[in-house]
Amino acid sequence: MKDMEVKNLINLEEISHKTSLNLIASENYPSKDVLNACGSVFSTKYAEGYPGARYYEGCEISDDIENLAIERAKKLFGCDHVNVQVHSGTQANQAVFLSVMKPEDNILSMKLDQGGHLSHGSKVNFSGKIYECNFYGVDRESELIDFDQVRKLALEKRPKIIICGASAYARIIDFEKFSNIANEVGAYLLSDIAHISGLVAANVHPSPVPYSDFVTTTTHKTLRGPRGAMIMCKKEFSKIIDKSVFPGMQGGPFMNMVAAKAVAYNEALNDEFKSYAKQVVNNAKKLSSVISSNGFRIVSGGTDNHQFTIDLSRNNLTGDEIASLLRKNGIIANKNGIPYDNLPPKITSGIRIGTPALTSRGMNEDQMDILGNLIVGIINNRNDNNMLNKLSNDVKALASGFKLPGVD
Numbered sequence: 156m157k158d159m160e161v162k163n164l165i166n167l168e169e170i171s172h173k174t175s176l177n178l179i180a181s182e183n184y185p186s187k188d189v190l191n192a193c194g195s196v197f198s199t200k201y202a203e204g205y206p207g208a209r210y211y212e213g214c215e216i217s218d219d220i221e222n223l224a225i226e227r228a229k230k231l232f233g234c235d236h237v238n239v240q241v242h243s244g245t246q247a248n249q250a251v252f253l254s255v256m257k258p259e260d261n262i263l264s265m266k267l268d269q270g271g272h273l274s275h276g277s278k279v280n281f282s283g284k285i286y287e288c289n290f291y292g293v294d295r296e297s298e299l300i301d302f303d304q305v306r307k308l309a310l311e312k313r314p315k316i317i318i319c320g321a322s323a324y325a326r327i328i329d330f331e332k333f334s335n336i337a338n339e340v341g342a343y344l345l346s347d348i349a350h351i352s353g354l355v356a357a358n359v360h361p362s363p364v365p366y367s368d369f370v371t372t373t374t375h376k377t378l379r380g381p382r383g384a385m386i387m388c389k390k391e392f393s394k395i396i397d398k399s400v401f402p403g404m405q406g407g408p409f410m411n412m413v414a415a416k417a418v419a420y421n422e423a424l425n426d427e428f429k430s431y432a433k434q435v436v437n438n439a440k441k442l443s444s445v446i447s448s449n450g451f452r453i454v455s456g457g458t459d460n461h462q463f464t465i466d467l468s469r470n471n472l473t474g475d476e477i478a479s480l481l482r483k484n485g486i487i488a489n490k491n492g493i494p495y496d497n498l499p500p501k502i503t504s505g506i507r508i509g510t511p512a513l514t515s516r517g518m519n520e521d522q523m524d525i526l527g528n529l530i531v532g533i534i535n536n537r538n539d540n541n542m543l544n545k546l547s548n549d550v551k552a553l554a555s556g557f558k559l560p561g562v563d
């Protein structure tokens with residue numbers, strides 16, 4: 156690369172990943188093949204429209220690559236129809252809303268501060284500005300989705316769409332239960348599996364496809380593809396979904412990203428991906444149990460998927476201070492609210508921990524054991540600089556033993 160300023164920053168970013176341990180639950184390391192497709196000649200191409208019906212000339216090969224991505228996605232998730240052009244998870248949800256709702260129609264979704272997502276009706280997001288939104292949450296005791304509340308609100312508010320799926324929820328989501336409630340009140344069911352789609356693809360989490368009118372997901376989280384998203388839907392919604400993506404909401408598709416999605420879907424069809432997905436969950440279970448056996452409470456008591464949240468309130472600590480302490484010592488995780496948090500979103504009482512990125516680097520339960528003790532050690536020795544020095548060297552040593560897929 157000739158641009159030394161940018162090249163230098165890319166190198167620094169690479170070194171920062173190599174020498175630290177990434178526990179951001181929404182991040183992952185895609186393969187070199189995925190990255191190569193992102194940087195390929197397809198980034199040149201304008202291909203507004205869909206295969207066989209484009210508004211530009213010279214799209215025959217773009218048709219082939221998009222058809223290939225579609226075919227592989229259908230095989231992977233067993234869906235009737237899929238749109239692989241949508242640029243991001245937020246836009247995928249937007250396209251679904253556009254397809255069946257009018258402004259001021261009603262959405263029922265999970266509260267943002269109990270695990271939901273901005274694009275599910277938050278006041279600061281387009282979804283909360285355009286549509287009327289009501290929210291369900293988790294039970295105070297079990298910290299599991301409160302289905303009595305979901306049903307009660309559904310009967311009371313008669314939403315046009317019920318959304319299930321979350322950004323910070325560590326337990327299995329019962330899509331069938333959501334579907335029964337949606338059917339009872341005549342609502343569409345949108346399952347947003349942005350976080351867990353890799354686990355769903357590998358059968359490590361039940362699939363929402365048989366129960367949902369629409370399924371949206373990002374492609375870059377547990378699914379380990381390029382940055383982007385996709386929308387699956389029942390056959391009857393195929394046309395309105397495609398129309399609402401283009402021309403409804405987007406211009407030309409990013410054909411390079413469509414190519415990279417095709418690569419990622421194919422990778423996810425392999426047995427190697429299935430063992431990766433199992434390992435992601437085993438790693439999260441192991442890491443949460445090491446941390447909880449050292450005096451920290453885990454929200455809902457543990458995890459069934461790739462992530463969990465540590466409740467620091469009983470230790471008189473905040474998410475903000477511990478995320479920054481861990482960062483200084485080479486462990487990257489984000490502060491996160493816990494259900495019924497007493498602290499504001501900029502501070503929070505929790506730390507969200509996810510294992511996809513480290514699992515993609517090849518780590519297993521043995522490393523999770525070491526890592527759990529490092530996390531606990533760093534928190535408990537936060538006022539002892541000598542100990543912190545030693546511990547952050549241990550973090551670097553652990554990180555340097557594992558390559559970054561797609562980079563090394």
Ligand SMILES: *Cc1c(COP(=O)(O)O)cnc(C)c1O
Nearest residue numbers: 243244245272321322347349350
């Ligand atoms: C990450 C996420 C999204 C949004 O993805 P972007 O690509 O960042 O817009 C949507 N829904 C859920 C549940 C998510 O976790």
